[in-house]
Amino acid sequence: MSLFRALVGAARSARHAPRLAAGLVPDDDVLLDAPDERLAPALVAAALGDPEPAAKLLATARDAAEWEDRDRYVVRLATFAQHRDDWLLQWLSGSPEDSDALLVTTQLAVRRAWGSPARAELLRDIEPLVRGVAETAPHDPVPWRLALDHARGAQAGPAVFESLWEQAVRRSPRHYGCHVAALKYLSAQGHGSRRAAFDFAERAADDAAPDSLVRALPVHAAHEAL
Structure with a gap:
């Protein structure tokens, strides 16, 4: 990367940095990519083959219009299903038209395709x-x-x-x-x-x-x- 590009990127970032920093927690208090108190039980249940908590989690976020959380939950659940999808298959088997089950399945399909040379x-x-x-x-x-x-x-x-x-x-x-x-x-x-x-x-x-x-x-x- 050229020095010019680095300086431009830094200048643009600095322009917005003060307002972004307001209200943020200290770096030492941040645990990256940690499941929150709602997602963690759903992941544990999925590991045990139970899709119900995941279904309730996504439905609750949808009904409350918590779109950022819902988006994050979909990505995390699909990532988990990439390594263990029995709970997702069970969810689809029981509710093949469930929009949330189909959403996680589609996120998983995109994720799998993305990792292929024939993406x-x-x-x-x-x-x-x-x-x-x-x-x-x-x-x-x-x-x-x-x-x-x-x-x-x-x-x-x-x-x-x-x-x-x-x-x-x-x-x-x-x-x-x-x-x-x-x-x-x-x-x-x-x-x-x-x-x-x-x-x-x-x-x-x-x-x-x-x-x-x-x-x-x-x-x-x-x-x-x-």
Whole structure:
């Protein structure tokens, strides 16, 4: 990475750093990627083959419109299912039309395809699954975050991305997960450029509420540019 790029990234991050730091806990108090008090019991139950706590967890987050938590729970449950999926198969067997079971299954399918050398081809194969889960979610932005991730990996064009982004923000204009997915698509590592990613991140941060996670998007953009 050139010195110029490093300085630009640092300058852009510094612009937003003071307002991001307000209210944050000290670094020593942070345990990265630790399950919270609601997710941990669901993971323990899943390890024992019981999907019910996971189902209740996702339903509760959906009903309360806790979209950031719900998004994180879907990702963590799918990650767990990648190594042990008996509980998820049991959930699907008992409730094959359950939207949350299908959402976790779709997240898992995208995750598995992403790790393959034939990623784009495999992701295109599961596009009907991704679309189906998203289109049955009238208020939930999480399936649309997944659709944005899928579009990036499947090398979908800008028109597809813009359509998905419109649907995502219609459901939750300030959902951080959707913003990160869009940022990655627009980045130089995705299908855009450093300029497109930084412009998107800074506009979103400037429009976000003071306590919104979207305020951190320019920092995320700087990290993506490294």
